[in-house]
Amino acid sequence: MVEIRQSSIATFLDNVDTREFNIYQRERVVIPTPEEDNEHIEIKGRHGSLTKKNGFKDIELPIDFYFYEKASFKVTFRHAKVKFFNAKTLMLNDDDSVFYKIKSVVIDNALNDVLEVGEFTVNFRLDPFQYELSDSAKTITAQRTLSNPGYESEPIITAHVAGTGKIYINNVPITIQNINGTIIIDSELMNAYGNNNGIITNLNNHMIGDFPVFKHGSNVIYFDGAISKLEVNPRWRWV
Template sequence: MVVLDTTKIKDINLSLSERPAIPTPEQDTEHIDIRGRHGSLTKKYGFKDIPYSLTFDFLEDTPFKQAFRKAKIVFFKAKKLSFEDDPDIFYMIKSVEIEDALNDVLEYGQFTVNFTLAPFAFEVTKLITITSQTTLTNAGYESEPYIKAYAAGTGKIYIGNQVVTVKDINGFIEIDSTMMNAYRKENGLITNLNNHMIGDFPVLVEGKNIIKFDGNITKLEIDPRWRWI
């Protein structure tokens, strides 16, 4: 059964027309033919967004048109798509297109929703507090974590061979590798702190990631944002 954010489709009187396929992203790949070379030269880039369509049936005691209008609001507002039989995984919704509904009978209707999903299947994760050297093991694909570093001055964060320096921090700095942004959000206000960070935005590679810090950093909070293809 489909879940949109926290709303189960059965709660808006919908059901799937058939069991859904499991989405998989397509990798952006380039094949270049070079004269004199056996086979093509292959370059692999990132993964593409996932086009994903689901068809829903509506069986209800009230007229379909009214219920369809209410259901569309839920679809267009949703940011996450998940399934009840795999509750620890979700997909990020980038856009939604709803096709015209079939409504041959007053209290019956069917319609198809065309989603554009971000390329990865994400695990539901929680913040991990790190106060000393820690190893995080990534069983999936390389992830782009969120890191909150508490500091009273300058220090370095080490993730495997990656080094990030945070400087002149009074309180904390938030590092979002997905958004490629360093900032502080406090009391509803966002302060840009990109000039207080030196280094590339870190990733958590497949396998073991040894994490430690030094200087005036006192602790880290990390959302690993584990993801799969």
């Protein structure tokens, strides 16, 4: 039977502590480092192999939970499963400056020898990156340098435009043409669009250039033409 003890560690699903619905994290977990997905290609006449980097693989994170209350575990477990399967983000309170994006969830069979006691394991499949919780949009009206402390990030940039202009990130231009209002450039989704009170408009044909990435270290941003300002969420992230 599960050993009951007061838990000071906690899991947050979409910023909600699982203890709020009487589910407790059993013990502290070790976060795995994502594995690089690399190809090593041997070429005759070449010294060594040619390495092709395809990014990082997802990480698998099992977390053990238990329940001990003056109620039926099966009822609580039934309601808890809805929250686990619907969750989009995961945060641990012993590392609460970052969160993880949940890809999928597998819940093992629960042990329930006593009506009010139960335990089970949730296996999370997570995006490989840890995302900064403190990230917020930065308004840019003149040349500015943003310092990326972590791994390269895929920002979301909202440009305020009255015609045509260019955004420069580390001197690499992105042309925005024939926009009267705002255009959102989302490097993670690789999509340029407008959002008018929740109505999304595809604006990819109004953007010329590659979706920007902020490298580790200093990133210089400026703009010209009919662009008046940028709102930049850098989405700092770690591996």
